Amino acid sequence: EAGVVQSPRYKIIEKKQPVAFWCNPISGHNTLYWYLQNLGQGPELLIRYENEEAVDDSQLPKDRFSAERLKGVDSTLKIQPAELGDSAVYLCASSLGAGELFFGEGSRLTVL
Amino acid sequence: GENVEQHPSTLSVQEGDSAVIKCTYSDSASNYFPWYKQELGKRPQLIIDIRSNVGEKKDQRIAVTLNKTAKHFSLHITETQPEDSAVYFCAASRSGGSNYKLTFGKGTLLTVNP
Numbered sequence: 001e002a003g004v005v006q007s008p009r010y011k012i013i014e015k016k017q018p019v020a021f022w023c024n025p026i027s028g029h030n031t032l033y034w035y036l037q038n039l040g041q042g043p044e045l046l047i048r049y050e051n052e053e054a055v056d057d058s059q060l061p062k063d064r065f066s067a068e069r070l071k072g073v074d075s076t077l078k079i080q081p082a083e084l085g086d087s088a089v090y091l092c093a094s095s096l097g098a099g100e101l102f103f104g105e106g107s108r109l110t111v112l
Numbered sequence: 113g114e115n116v117e118q119h120p121s122t123l124s125v126q127e128g129d130s131a132v133i134k135c136t137y138s139d140s141a142s143n144y145f146p147w148y149k150q151e152l153g154k155r156p157q158l159i160i161d162i163r164s165n166v167g168e169k170k171d172q173r174i175a176v177t178l179n180k181t182a183k184h185f186s187l188h189i190t191e192t193q194p195e196d197s198a199v200y201f202c203a204a205s206r207s208g209g210s211n212y213k214l215t216f217g218k219g220t221l222l223t224v225n226p
Binding site for chain 2: 003004031040041042043044045048056091098100101103104105106
């Protein structure tokens, strides 16, 4: 069975440019999470979806970050415009309800 | 909100020795404590978890202990092997034992020297 798939794995952009990350969760997993992982830190939750509904986006910086999960499967996380401090790994995870989290390999963003 | 402190930040052991990583949490309502292993450039993966109604749990060379009174929990790895080298994260959640609101520690880089 395929795990959580994320793309791109690596992205380098200049500040003020937009960037988007894509996530395909494990088939059948209704819960999808986006986490931010800074270097030397643990993952921090940005947003959680139950099917297509964002049920916890309290940690998402809404001035520049947005996310969507239109059909309750794939999800996209966007940053516009990117800032230097956004350089990090963006992890997507999925679970069946409140069960075990399965993470993707992450998308490493470098903002120059 | 919940705050999880993890120590040490780095740990180096000789192959065959034991390794212990400790975490403390602040929210007494937290009731679910998973541990994740993240190899360099790889995804975090769950290795063991414990719920607040249990004091200890073992899975082969890995064990986790929980002291609810002191609000701390620990990961114990015995007979360490080079493939145990990775970053280990503890986490805590109060959401009825679910993974919905996990708060992670900052991680411990474990190096097992052959």
